[in-house]
Amino acid sequence: MQELLRRNPAARAWALIMPSLVFLLVFFVAPLFIVLIYSFLTRGKYGGVVWQFNPENFQRALDPLYFSTFLRSIYIAVVTTLICLVLGYPLAYWITTRPPGQRNLLMLALMIPFWTNFLIRTYAWLTLLRTNTGLINVSLMSLGVIKKPLPLFANDFAIILGLVYGWLPVMVLPIYAALERLDKSLIEAAQDLYATNRHVFLRVIWPLSLPGVVAGSMLVFIPAIGSFVTPAILGGGKSLMIGNIISNQFLAAHDWPFGSALSTLMMLVMLLGTLIYFRSALREGGGV
Amino acid sequence: MSRSLLFVMLVAVVLVAVACAPPPAPAPAPAQPEQPAAAEQPPAAPEVQPASEIVLYNWSEYIDPEIYTQFKELTGIDVLEDNFSSNEEMLAKLQGGASGYALIVPSDYTVAIMIEEGMLHKLDHDNIPNLVNLSERFRNVPYDPGNVYCVPYQWGTTGIGYDSAVIDAPTSWAAIFEPDPNTPWYGRTTMLDDPRESFAAALTYLGYDINTTDEKQLQEAKEVLIRAKPGLSGYDSDTFEDLVASGENVMAHGWNGDFLVAQEDNENVAYVVPEEGGVVWVDNICIPATATPEQKLAAEMFINYLLEPEVGAQLSEYNYYASPNAAAEEILGEEFLGDPTIYPPPEVLEKLQYIEPVGEMESLYQRLWDEVKSS
Numbered sequence: 001m002q003e004l005l006r007r008n009p010a011a012r013a014w015a016l017i018m019p020s021l022v023f024l025l026v027f028f029v030a031p032l033f034i035v036l037i038y039s040f041l042t043r044g045k046y047g048g049v050v051w052q053f054n055p056e057n058f059q060r061a062l063d064p065l066y067f068s069t070f071l072r073s074i075y076i077a078v079v080t081t082l083i084c085l086v087l088g089y090p091l092a093y094w095i096t097t098r099p100p101g102q103r104n105l106l107m108l109a110l111m112i113p114f115w116t117n118f119l120i121r122t123y124a125w126l127t128l129l130r131t132n133t134g135l136i137n138v139s140l141m142s143l144g145v146i147k148k149p150l151p152l153f154a155n156d157f158a159i160i161l162g163l164v165y166g167w168l169p170v171m172v173l174p175i176y177a178a179l180e181r182l183d184k185s186l187i188e189a190a191q192d193l194y195a196t197n198r199h200v201f202l203r204v205i206w207p208l209s210l211p212g213v214v215a216g217s218m219l220v221f222i223p224a225i226g227s228f229v230t231p232a233i234l235g236g237g238k239s240l241m242i243g244n245i246i247s248n249q250f251l252a253a254h255d256w257p258f259g260s261a262l263s264t265l266m267m268l269v270m271l272l273g274t275l276i277y278f279r280s281a282l283r284e285g286g287g288v
Numbered sequence: 289m290s291r292s293l294l295f296v297m298l299v300a301v302v303l304v305a306v307a308c309a310p311p312p313a314p315a316p317a318p319a320q321p322e323q324p325a326a327a328e329q330p331p332a333a334p335e336v337q338p339a340s341e342i343v344l345y346n347w348s349e350y351i352d353p354e355i356y357t358q359f360k361e362l363t364g365i366d367v368l369e370d371n372f373s374s375n376e377e378m379l380a381k382l383q384g385g386a387s388g389y390a391l392i393v394p395s396d397y398t399v400a401i402m403i404e405e406g407m408l409h410k411l412d413h414d415n416i417p418n419l420v421n422l423s424e425r426f427r428n429v430p431y432d433p434g435n436v437y438c439v440p441y442q443w444g445t446t447g448i449g450y451d452s453a454v455i456d457a458p459t460s461w462a463a464i465f466e467p468d469p470n471t472p473w474y475g476r477t478t479m480l481d482d483p484r485e486s487f488a489a490a491l492t493y494l495g496y497d498i499n500t501t502d503e504k505q506l507q508e509a510k511e512v513l514i515r516a517k518p519g520l521s522g523y524d525s526d527t528f529e530d531l532v533a534s535g536e537n538v539m540a541h542g543w544n545g546d547f548l549v550a551q552e553d554n555e556n557v558a559y560v561v562p563e564e565g566g567v568v569w570v571d572n573i574c575i576p577a578t579a580t581p582e583q584k585l586a587a588e589m590f591i592n593y594l595l596e597p598e599v600g601a602q603l604s605e606y607n608y609y610a611s612p613n614a615a616a617e618e619i620l621g622e623e624f625l626g627d628p629t630i631y632p633p634p635e636v637l638e639k640l641q642y643i644e645p646v647g648e649m650e651s652l653y654q655r656l657w658d659e660v661k662s663s
Contacts, residue, residue: 045647046405047383065655069662131521132476133536154522236522237481240662252376252483253654254383 032267039260047254057261066245066262070269073242076156077225080163081171084220085213087164088171092212093205095172096179107176110169118166122233125162129153129234154236162230167223171216178212179205214278222270242266338586341366342390345378347571348526349549350393350442352606359593365586373525374482382407382576389576390583391590396570397484397643399438400431404645408437409575415588418595426612429570430642438572439591440612442545442603445632445640446485446567449547450539451532453556458539461493461562465512467519473538474519478531480541481523483657484643486513488567489541492641498567499644506656513660523661533557544629548608559629565639568632570612604630 005012042052060066095106113121128135129152137149152158182205190200228243235241240248242262249259344351348371356367370389372378375398382392382402394402402408413419419427419435426440448458454472458464467474479486488498490509500506521537528540529550540547547559573594575587593599600616610630611617617625625631632640646653 043651044383046401047380065659065662072662130536133534236520237524238517238520238522238661240658245658245662248654248658250384251380252374252657253651254376254380255651255654 035260035263038257039264041257043255043257045254047250047256049256054257057258058265060258061261061265066242069240069245070242070266072239073225076160076163076241077221077227080160080167080224081217081221083160083164084168084171085217088168088216089175089209089213092172092175093179095176096182103180107173110172113169119229121166122162122229125158125165125234126153129158129161153234154238156235156239158234158236159231159239159241162234163224163227166230167220170219174215174219175209175212178209182208218274218277222274225270226266336581336585338363338365338589339390339580339582340364340586341368342583342586342590343368343370343388344391344393344590345370345372345381345389346391346393347371348373349546350571350607352602355594355599355602358599359590362593363586363589365589367590376483382578387576387578390579390587391573392576393441393571393573394438395643396429396431396572397645399572399574400645402574402576403432403437407577409577409579409584410436411439411575411591412584412588415585416592416595418592421595421597421600421613421615423612423614423617426570429572432572438574439595441571441573441594442607442609443568443570443612444544444609444630445561445636446480446488446541446543446569447559447561448539449529449532449542449544449550449557449559451535451537451554451556452558454538457558457560459560459563461489461564463539463562464519464541465490465493465516467516469519471519475521476537477520477539478522478524478528478537478541479513479516479520480528481525483653485567486523486541486657486660487653488641488643490516492562492564492566495564498641499646501646501649503652506652510656510660514663517660517663529557545607545609548629561632561636561640563639565641567643568637568640569643 005015038049039057040053040055041049042054044050095103098106126134131137131149131151131153134149134152136152137146140146141149186204186208187200190204195203225241226243227241228247231239231241231244246259246262246266249255249262253259342365344367346369351369356369360366372381375395378392378394379398379401382389399408413435416439419439422435422440426443427435429435429440432438448461448463450458450473458473463471463473464477464479479489487506487509490512491498491500491505493512494505494508496502496505496509524531524540525542528537528542529546530553531537532540532547533550533554535554544559547557550557573591575584579587594603595613597613597615597619600611600613601619604611604616604620604624608630611620628636
């Protein structure tokens with residue numbers, strides 16, 4: 001064995017990747033397959049599955065109830081992604097203009113929220129947003145700025161706010177990475193050729209940062225569409241996203257096959273969206 | 289900043305994000321959950337020693353933690369606790385293969401389901417001599433006559449809690465189901481995030497059986513629940529009483545004892561069963577079939593300890609729920625037993641109904657509940 005590893009570089013490479021390969025096969029690929037198989041089976045009365053082929057799960061998924069929740073989730077995820085982009089891009093750009101020492105510090109500051117569990121941070125938002133006892137409404141009312149509490153909680157506003165807060169750093173990081181390695185002499189060249197600031201941005205900076213924008217948008221969009229804790233807490237449980245419906249199938253309705261079918265559909269949609277997005281964006285951006 | 293450092297940070301962020309994301313689905317269990325041979329198991333051999341540590345899977349804030357300390361001193365056994373917030377959640381976890389629990393606290397209708405599914409151990413009454421302390425009516429509950437599988441833990445009712453400093457007692461479910469923007473509780477009310485309980489409230493308001501399997505009645509109840517939604521600030525089964533006590537909300541659909549506990553923070557919190565009626569329930573302590581003989585023995589010792597008169601009284605004084613334990617009631621005294629919120633008077637009691645299993649119709653309840661919540 002040792003002989004083989006010493007003599008054969010290919011065997012060495014295989015030996016090195018084997019642990020991660022096995023790990024991914026067992027803990028990533030296998031569960032996905034189980035979800036896929038379950039989605040074609042019949043539900044057990046109180047959870048579990050009965051080994052009987054049943055294509056109806058996918059028909060049910062197209063039911064207006066679940067379909068409209070799906071569209072709503074897409075809408076919330078798109079709005080979240082756009083807001084993150086509008087807020088995150090200038091921030092990322094500004095950080096690249098700082099001296100290198102400051103940049104590291106700023107990136108570190110961006111990471112600090114991740115040191116606390118997302119669930120706890122979401123609960124902290126509750127303290128701020130609650131309609132009648134939340135810090136924001138109480139302060140504004142006692143200052144006399146508003147007479148009636150603002151509707152800050154248990155609505156789409158609260159859900160999107162919570163999602164933007166949670167995923168903004170993930171948008172900033174790849175954009176920052178793309179902007180930082182942008183060759184500044186290209187900007188100077190454009191300016192030498194009498195490009196206006198607007199043109200410099202639209203023709204040089206934006207296209208070259210596009211891979212970062214694409215990566216950041218995917219990193220925000222995917223968790224946002226599947227989010228589950230944020231709508232449950234900040235939405236007051238009053239509006240469901242597809243993540244809540246899926247979790248309900250397992251935790252409340254005891255319908256694993258239907259939950260699996262919804263998960264499978266969601267994965268397919270995201271896979272398709274990712275492929276289309278990457279292809280079109282990379283064509284425009286001229287590759288990474 | 290070097291690119292590799294940035295990359296490491298990005299990976300770290302994604303990993304943290306993934307770790308924080310809720311599990312998308314329970315761990316896949318064996319497709320055909322083998323039914324543990326609960327009933328056939330040979331009687332525990334005399335040399336079985338009780339486990340030194342067991343886990344109780346319970347509703348939150350439902351047991352005085354002091355009881356664990358006392359039990360540990362007495363027997364040397366550690367009792368750890370994990371919490372759930374609905375029967376459905378607990379059932380789903382156990383069905384999903386969670387096997388670490390030696391004790392669980394399901395409500396009446398869920399006990400019936402779990403017996404049918406073979407998910408519970410039969411209790412060895414020799415290890416629970418304190419069973420004699422139970423009141424007569426709790427020795428023969430309809431879902432488990434003779435306490436073969438479970439021992440009643442506490443019982444209570446579902447109605448409406450409210451802030452008596454702001455409003456008078458809501459005497460009808462109309463307060464929730466006919467929302468009016470001019471009332472002080474509009475937008476400051478929660479309902480339980482629990483399909484069976486919330487449908488029970490709507491069905492009671494409509495004058496129907498809360499265990500109906502008539503689809504037309506259920507559709508009607510769904511419409512009533514949707515109509516109530518603009519007046520609600522949310523669906524909540526865990527903190528509804530605290531939100532009334534803090535002044536965030538004025539009214540909440542919930543369980544009687546929880547509101548009484550909240551009175552410690554705000555004496556104006558009160559509770560009423562509306563005149564149309566409400567739900568009465570019994571929570572029970574049982575041993576899941578996945579428990580080992582050692583865990584089962586320790587669990588039976590703990591059940592027996594809970595049935596001690598003093599411990600039963602201690603339990604009720606902590607969670608403000610009525611006790612099924614006649615010997616404990618003697619210690620609790622007149623003031624506790626005479627509290628109509630804890631022990632509903634006969635005229636209220638007769639308007640209360642039990643939630644019962646609805647079998648295949650459960651998925652319809654869940655589906656209509658999804659429609660309510662996503663409307």
